[in-house]
Amino acid sequence: MIEVVNLSKRYGDTLAVDALEFTVRPGIVTGFLGPNGAGKSTTMRMIMGLDRPTTGHALVNGKSLADHRAPLHEVGALLEAKGVHPGRSARDHLLGLAATTGISVRRVDEVLELVGLTEVARKRAGAFSLGMGQRLGIAAALLGDPAVVMLDEPVNGLDPEGVRWIRYLLQDLAAEGRTVFVSSHLMNEMAVTAEHLIIVGRGRLIADVSLADFTAQSARNSVLVRSDRLGDLRPLLLGDGVSITDNGDDALEVVGVTPREIGERAAAAGIPLHELTPVRASLEDAFMELTGDSVQYHGTSAHPQEHAA
Numbered sequence: 001m002i003e004v005v006n007l008s009k010r011y012g013d014t015l016a017v018d019a020l021e022f023t024v025r026p027g028i029v030t031g032f033l034g035p036n037g038a039g040k041s042t043t044m045r046m047i048m049g050l051d052r053p054t055t056g057h058a059l060v061n062g063k064s065l066a067d068h069r070a071p072l073h074e075v076g077a078l079l080e081a082k083g084v085h086p087g088r089s090a091r092d093h094l095l096g097l098a099a100t101t102g103i104s105v106r107r108v109d110e111v112l113e114l115v116g117l118t119e120v121a122r123k124r125a126g127a128f129s130l131g132m133g134q135r136l137g138i139a140a141a142l143l144g145d146p147a148v149v150m151l152d153e154p155v156n157g158l159d160p161e162g163v164r165w166i167r168y169l170l171q172d173l174a175a176e177g178r179t180v181f182v183s184s185h186l187m188n189e190m191a192v193t194a195e196h197l198i199i200v201g202r203g204r205l206i207a208d209v210s211l212a213d214f215t216a217q218s219a220r221n222s223v224l225v226r227s228d229r230l231g232d233l234r235p236l237l238l239g240d241g242v243s244i245t246d247n248g249d250d251a252l253e254v255v256g257v258t259p260r261e262i263g264e265r266a267a268a269a270g271i272p273l274h275e276l277t278p279v280r281a282s283l284e285d286a287f288m289e290l291t292g293d294s295v296q297y298h299g300t301s302a303h304p305q306e307h308a309a
């Protein structure tokens with residue numbers, strides 16, 4: 001378990017983390033989401049005791065990390081790219097880490113196997129691809145068989161196979177009862193990986209919510225209706241709280257009426273429907289809606305009409 005209590009960090013004029021409070025529970029994957037610069041890495045560094053909080057504190061399994069006798073067994077973390085000597089083999093790198101903390105050679109070979117690096121374990125880490133380097137970083141994080149696993153943007157720059165591998169690994173670690181806390185700015189990836197979300201913007205907590213509730217709350221759930229008699233159908237659907245958008249192509253996007261209701265009204269009027277599809281809001285849309293104001297550096301949008309919606 002990770003407990004973050006009134007945690008703040010100021011760098012000069014920048015309040016990178018602003019009175020954050022949340023708990024990360026064991027047994028599930030918790031996604032830590034926020035736009036670039038939202039304070040995710042800073043928060044994770046403070047949890048690891050690598051940065052000193054301006055106010056507040058973070059506890060890992062009930063104590064601050066410095067108070068644990070064997071911190072590597074409590075938490076394993078992959079923070080920014082690890083300093084691996086490029087001339088060293090993956091195995092030697094892990095053996096070096098293990099030796100300083102009393103971890104066995106057997107455990108080194110176990111984690112190499114777990115992350116799929118056994119075959120290349122004796123090759124120079126300098127020749128590793130980004131994905132292999134990421135696997136090595138994760139192997140190092142898991143070395144102490146920690147109860148808490150914390151990864152900062154682990155899927156950045158990975159190919160789809162690597163992304164999927166990390167997703168299943170995180171879910172397996174959570175299923176073993178560990179606390180898994182993983183940061184990302186990719187909402188759609190978190191949507192298929194995490195069960196709970198902590199969302200931050202400009203250092204502040206914006207939402208602490210289950211994935212299911214987050215999706216259900218989104219106002220953008222709609223129904224796509226296709227018919228060649230849309231002109232007759234439209235007045236039958238209008239009402240309070242209903243919005244109807246013509247998306248061209250013989251289709252309407254309807255918000256505020258259920259698919260069942262639309263089907264029944266169309267049937268009662270004898271209007272044939274060619275399609276009636278519930279459209280879940282993309283989680284990315286919901287995330288943008290929520291964090292829009294807290295994005296520090298807005299780029300110029302290639303799709304301005306989407307933001308106006």
Ligand SMILES: Nc1ncnc2c1ncn2[C@@H]1O[C@H](COP(=O)(O)OP(=O)(O)OP(=O)(O)O)[C@@H](O)[C@H]1O
Nearest residue numbers: 011014016034035036037038039040041042043185
């Ligand atoms: N060592 C530092 N010195 C000064 N400012 C810093 C330092 N580290 C972070 N910041 C600032 O604190 C804010 C939060 O940064 P942080 O890296 O924690 O965000 P993040 O959510 O992890 O972003 P990203 O997704 O881009 O990694 C940013 O404005 C950043 O510029």
